[in-house]
Amino acid sequence: MPEFTIGRRELYILPTRIGWxxxxxxxxxxxxxxxxxxxxxxxxxxxxxxxxxxxMLYTHNNxxxxxxxxxxxxxxxxxxxxxxxxxxxxxxxxxxxxxxLVCDGFHQLLELxxxxxxxxxxxxxxxxxxxxxxxxxxxxxxxxxxVFFCWTKRYMPSQRCLVYPQALDLVPRPMIxxxxxxxxxxxxxxxxxxxxxxxxxxxQPGDRLRDxxxxxxxxxxxxxxxxxxxxxxxxxxxxxxxxxxxxxxxDKLSQLCFWVxxxxxxxxxxxxxxxxxxxxxxxGNTHFHKCLTVLALWD
Numbered sequence: 001m002p003e004f005t006i007g008r009r010e011l012y013i014l015p016t017r018i019g020w021x022x023x024x025x026x027x028x029x030x031x032x033x034x035x036x037x038x039x040x041x042x043x044x045x046x047x048x049x050x051x052x053x054x055x056m057l058y059t060h061n062n063x064x065x066x067x068x069x070x071x072x073x074x075x076x077x078x079x080x081x082x083x084x085x086x087x088x089x090x091x092x093x094x095x096x097x098x099x100x101l102v103c104d105g106f107h108q109l110l111e112l113x114x115x116x117x118x119x120x121x122x123x124x125x126x127x128x129x130x131x132x133x134x135x136x137x138x139x140x141x142x143x144x145x146x147v148f149f150c151w152t153k154r155y156m157p158s159q160r161c162l163v164y165p166q167a168l169d170l171v172p173r174p175m176i177x178x179x180x181x182x183x184x185x186x187x188x189x190x191x192x193x194x195x196x197x198x199x200x201x202x203x204q205p206g207d208r209l210r211d212x213x214x215x216x217x218x219x220x221x222x223x224x225x226x227x228x229x230x231x232x233x234x235x236x237x238x239x240x241x242x243x244x245x246x247x248x249x250x251d252k253l254s255q256l257c258f259w260v261x262x263x264x265x266x267x268x269x270x271x272x273x274x275x276x277x278x279x280x281x282x283x284g285n286t287h288f289h290k291c292l293t294v295l296a297l298w299d
Contacts, residue, residue, distance in 0.1 A: 002067025002089045004155040006139065011064055013056065013150040022052060022147050052147055059148040062141050063099060065092050066112070070134065070157035071119075075289070075296075076126060077257075078166035084122040084134040084157060090115060098143040104135045124161075129253070129296045132161045164292045167261050168254035171244060199285075200224045235281050236263055238291075239273040253295050260295070264288045274298065 015023060026048055033041035067089035076082050090096050090112035101108045103122050112118060126132060136154035200213060203223030211225040238259045243252045256272070263270040264283075272279040272291040279291055 002087070002091075003069045003158065005067045005091075006064055006152050008064065010153040011060065011150055012152075013060055013148055016142055016146055016149045019052075019147040019149070022048070026052070051145075055145050056148045058144050059141060059150050061094070062096055062143045063139055063150055063152065065090075066096065066099070066139060067091055068137065068139075068155050068157075070159040073134075073159050073161040075162040075164060075292070077164045078126050078129050080126060082124045082126050082132055082161040082163065084124065084159060084161065086120050086122055086137065086157065088112065088118050088120060090117075098141055100140045102138045102140060126161075126163045129163050129165045129250075131297075132163050134159060134161075162293065162296055164296045165250070165253040165257040167258040168251065169258045170247065170251055170255050199227050201227045235269040235271070237271045237273055238263065240275060241273065249299065253298060257292065257295050260288065260291045 026045060029041055029045040029048070032038060033045055069087045069089070071085040071087065073082060073084050086101070088099075088101065088110060093114050095114055096110070096112035099110045099112065101110055101120055104124065106122050106124065108120050108122075110118060110120070122134060122137070124132070124135065134157040136156050138152055138154050140149065140151040142149045200216070201224065203212065203225050211227075213224050213226055216222065216224045236259075238256055240252060240256065243255060247255065260270070260272065267283065269281050269283045270287075270291075271281045272294065274294065277294065279287070279294060
C-alpha cells in the first residue's frame with residue numbers, strides 16, 4: 001500500500017507562463033467582442049475559455065490519486081551515488097501522462113498505464129558519512145496543453161541510506177605479523193573450509209561458471225552465482241591506535257575502512273579496535289557490514 005496518496009488537499013494548480021499569456025488573449029478577445037459587438041469574437045472567446053477549463057480539469061485529474069511509497073536503500077561509500085527506490089502507484093483505471101517526479105536536482109518523467117506500479121531510483125549525491133535521508137519528493141504535471149501547472153505537497157520518504165566512509169589508503173599497511181593475534185586469540189578464529197556456502201549474489205564478469213545457479217536463470221531470466229566463503233587462518237587486528245596521530249578523525253576512519261575492505265577481499269578473520277569499542281574477530285558479510293556501520297556512525 002502507498003505511504004502517501006495525493007488527494008485534493010495535497011494538490012495545487014496555477015496557470016503556467018503560457019497560461020497567463022492565454023489569459024491576456026482571452027481578456028483582449030472579451031474587450032474586442034464587447035466594444036465592437038462582434039459575434040465571431042464572442043464565439044472564439046467562449047471556445048478558448050472552454051478549452052482552458054477542460055485543460056485545467058485534465059491537468060488536475062492527471063495527478064490526483066497517485067500513490068507513493070519508499071523501499072529500503074542499500075548502503076554506499078562516501079562519494080558514491082545513493083539510490084532511493086520509490087514506487088509510484090497509479091490506482092485508477094486512467095492512464096497518467098507526462099508526470100514529473102522531482103527531488104532536489106533529480107527529475108524523472110513518468111508515463112503510468114492503468115493500475116500499474118512503477119519503481120524509480122532517486123539518485124542523490126553523498127557528501128558525508130552517516131545516515132542520509134531522502135530529500136522531499138514532489139509530483140508535477142502540465143499535461144495536456146501546458147496552460148496549467150499542478151504540483152503536490154512534498155512527500156518525505158521514511159527510508160534512509162547509510163553512507164560508509166570513503167576508503168582511502170593513506171599510510172602503508174603494516175605487515176601481517178604486526179596485526180597477528182596472540183595465542184589467546186588463535187583459539188577464537190573460525191575454522192571453516194574454503195567451500196562453505198554463504199548465499200547468492202548477482203552474476204559479475206569473472207565469476208566461475210561452475211558457481212552459476214542455472215535453475216535461477218530459468219525462473220527469473222537473471223544470472224546469479226553461488227557465493228562461497230573461504231576463511232583464512234590469518235587473523236588481523238585493525239586498530240585505531242596503530243594509525244599516526246597526525247591523521248584527522250575522518251582520515252583515520254577512511255584508512256580503517258580501506259583495511260576492512262582489504263581484509264574482506266582476502267577473506268581474513270579480523271578485529272576492529274576503536275576507542276571504547278571493539279568488534280571481536282570474525283569474518284563474513286555480516287561482520288564486514290557491522291564494522292563498516294561502526295565506522296560510518298562513529299562519533
